[in-house]
Amino acid sequence: MMWKHTQNIRRAAEAPFAFLVILILWEYGAGFIGVPEYILPVPTDIVGKFWQTLTIQAHHLGVTAATTMIGLAMALLIGVLLAMSVLYIRPMKAIVLPILAAFNSIPKIAIAPLFVIWFGLGVEPKILLAFLLGLFPVFVNSITGLGEIEPDVLDLARLAGGNELRIFTKVRLMNAVPYITDAIKVAFPLALVGSIVGEFIGGNNGVGYLILSGQFNMDTPLVFATLLSITLFTTVVIGLVVFLERVLLKWRPSRRKR
Amino acid sequence: MQTNTAVKVDRLTKIFDTGAAVEDLSFEIRENEFVALVGPSGCGKSTTLKIVSGLIPPTKGKVYIRNAQVQGPIADVGMVLQSPVLLPWRNSLENVLFTAEMGGRKPGGYHRRASELFKLASLEGFEKSYPHELSGGMQQRVAICRALLLDPSLLLMDEPFGALDVLTRERMGFELQRIWSASKTTVLLVTHSITEAVLLADTVIVMTARPGRIKAAIKVDLPRPRDVHTLREPRFIELTGAVRDNIEAQWVE
Numbered sequence: 344m345m346w347k348h349t350q351n352i353r354r355a356a357e358a359p360f361a362f363l364v365i366l367i368l369w370e371y372g373a374g375f376i377g378v379p380e381y382i383l384p385v386p387t388d389i390v391g392k393f394w395q396t397l398t399i400q401a402h403h404l405g406v407t408a409a410t411t412m413i414g415l416a417m418a419l420l421i422g423v424l425l426a427m428s429v430l431y432i433r434p435m436k437a438i439v440l441p442i443l444a445a446f447n448s449i450p451k452i453a454i455a456p457l458f459v460i461w462f463g464l465g466v467e468p469k470i471l472l473a474f475l476l477g478l479f480p481v482f483v484n485s486i487t488g489l490g491e492i493e494p495d496v497l498d499l500a501r502l503a504g505g506n507e508l509r510i511f512t513k514v515r516l517m518n519a520v521p522y523i524t525d526a527i528k529v530a531f532p533l534a535l536v537g538s539i540v541g542e543f544i545g546g547n548n549g550v551g552y553l554i555l556s557g558q559f560n561m562d563t564p565l566v567f568a569t570l571l572s573i574t575l576f577t578t579v580v581i582g583l584v585v586f587l588e589r590v591l592l593k594w595r596p597s598r599r600k601r
Numbered sequence: 602m603q604t605n606t607a608v609k610v611d612r613l614t615k616i617f618d619t620g621a622a623v624e625d626l627s628f629e630i631r632e633n634e635f636v637a638l639v640g641p642s643g644c645g646k647s648t649t650l651k652i653v654s655g656l657i658p659p660t661k662g663k664v665y666i667r668n669a670q671v672q673g674p675i676a677d678v679g680m681v682l683q684s685p686v687l688l689p690w691r692n693s694l695e696n697v698l699f700t701a702e703m704g705g706r707k708p709g710g711y712h713r714r715a716s717e718l719f720k721l722a723s724l725e726g727f728e729k730s731y732p733h734e735l736s737g738g739m740q741q742r743v744a745i746c747r748a749l750l751l752d753p754s755l756l757l758m759d760e761p762f763g764a765l766d767v768l769t770r771e772r773m774g775f776e777l778q779r780i781w782s783a784s785k786t787t788v789l790l791v792t793h794s795i796t797e798a799v800l801l802a803d804t805v806i807v808m809t810a811r812p813g814r815i816k817a818a819i820k821v822d823l824p825r826p827r828d829v830h831t832l833r834e835p836r837f838i839e840l841t842g843a844v845r846d847n848i849e850a851q852w853v854e
């Protein structure tokens with residue numbers, strides 16, 4: 344017990360410790376070698392800049408977070424609905440699957456400028472990009488989660504009088520939960536990329552825009568401070584997903600208790 | 602057809618892509634009768650059970666449950682399969698209540714019956730455990746409780762004790778006999794164990810190797826309730842011998 348306990352503490356402390364070492368090396372090493380600030384600002388400069396630009400950061404991060412989360416929510420909704428249509432409407436499988444597969448092979452980033460032409464410089468093209476990038480992983484995982492049910496389970500459900508609605512809500516959807524939380528972990532970073540790329544190519548809002556303006560002014564500390572904002576955002580969201588998994592998937596055999 | 606016939610299987614044939622699984626199979630089960638179905642592996646026992654329950658259609662022939670022809674999944678039936686097939690996200694109690702929920706019933710009204718069944722299956726205290734926290738035998742007992750929740754008038758069991766150790770298996774068998782005689786349901790039990798078949802059943806149906814036909818139907822006239830002492834009775838040994846002869850005769854052919 345004692346041994347296991349100290350081992351756990353050690354393991355928990357390892358990552359922050361390594362991180363701290365890197366930060367210290369970065370802080371003093373960069374100055375020692377003489378790397379100029381516009382190439383690589385040191386951590387204290389970045390944090391200083393972050394603090395200085397806090398309200399600007401909050402504003403732009405807020406915009407990016409909103410477009411990302413709206414795009415992700417749409418990807419979740421449409422992804423699950425598309426998977427359902429493929430599952431329940433036979434001809435849909437022949438239509439939806441090839442279209443989506445073909446569409447997925449187009450690099451969405453390459454067609455992003457089109458969206459600016461079509462939808463302007465507002466939030467719409469950003470949301471659309473976030474949605475399109477997040478859609479495929481949600482769709483694929485939903486198909487597996489909703490569709491791959493043990494035949495014996497379906498037999499027992501039907502014998503007990505289960506209609507398709509009850510089988511959907513009490514068997515398929517429940518089976519899909521871990522697949523969908525897994526999909527969110529992939530789709531969220533993709534949706535964020537969609538938003539930021541959208542901000543790169545048009546408009547004057549969002550962290551993508553802030554990074555670009557940092558680049559124009561050779562304000563490298565601003566670029567890094569914005570990266571710090573983005574990191575804080577992704578950490579919070581991934582933390583939320585992990586928390587959600589803890590709550591929804593408490594029935595899973597836990598790896599820690601083994 | 603007699604009025605007290607619960608199940609009538611009439612010249613049933615099932616042909617898969619792989620060929621005929623059962624061919625021209627006919628038998629009847631009286632109301633409240635306990636029938637065991639034995640036969641070599643792959644002779645179509647599970648297929649027969651699935652057709653009787655209405656889950657898959659026969660290629661030829663008909664099945665009647667209480668004089669009504671089976672044309673889709675039948676109601677008022679309890680099914681136990683060889684593996685427990687529990688839903689991993691539901692605890693034992695919720696898994697047992699699944700039967701009620703699928704039938705569109707409010708599960709709340711079945712808690713009493715469920716705890717009775719947990720007691721019967723020696724599962725008290727495990728109501729809140731998830732399947733992965735139970736042994737294979739315990740999972741199977743949960744599956745049996747699930748099948749019994751609504752007191753079905755027909756119980757279809759496909760090697761339900763196959764995954765259990767010999768002693769638990771024997772106990773569950775006697776437990777099944779008790780449940781059956783208390784509730785007077787009709788039972789069709791597929792089993793690999795000749796001992797189990799003779800010990801529990803009123804009639805043992807022996808099927809031939811694939812494609813499955815009826816080889817023999819052996820009446821078991823041992824008095825009830827049967828217990829461990831029955832295993833040593835000369836008549837019991839005689840009957841298991843008769844069942845065994847019918848199965849082994851096929852190897853010689």
Ligand SMILES: Nc1ncnc2c1ncn2[C@@H]1O[C@H](COP(=O)(O)OP(=O)(O)OP(=O)(O)O)[C@@H](O)[C@H]1O
Binds near residue numbers: 619622643811
């Ligand atoms: N869905 C299917 N498609 C094709 N062939 C099948 C299918 N289900 C069963 N069969 C075939 O039908 C035959 C009977 O299968 P079944 O599962 O009923 O046998 P069984 O008597 O239950 O065997 P066991 O004792 O090993 O469980 C087998 O030879 C199998 O190959």
Ligand SMILES: [Mg+2]
Binds near residue numbers: 646647648759
């Ligand atoms: Mg079988």
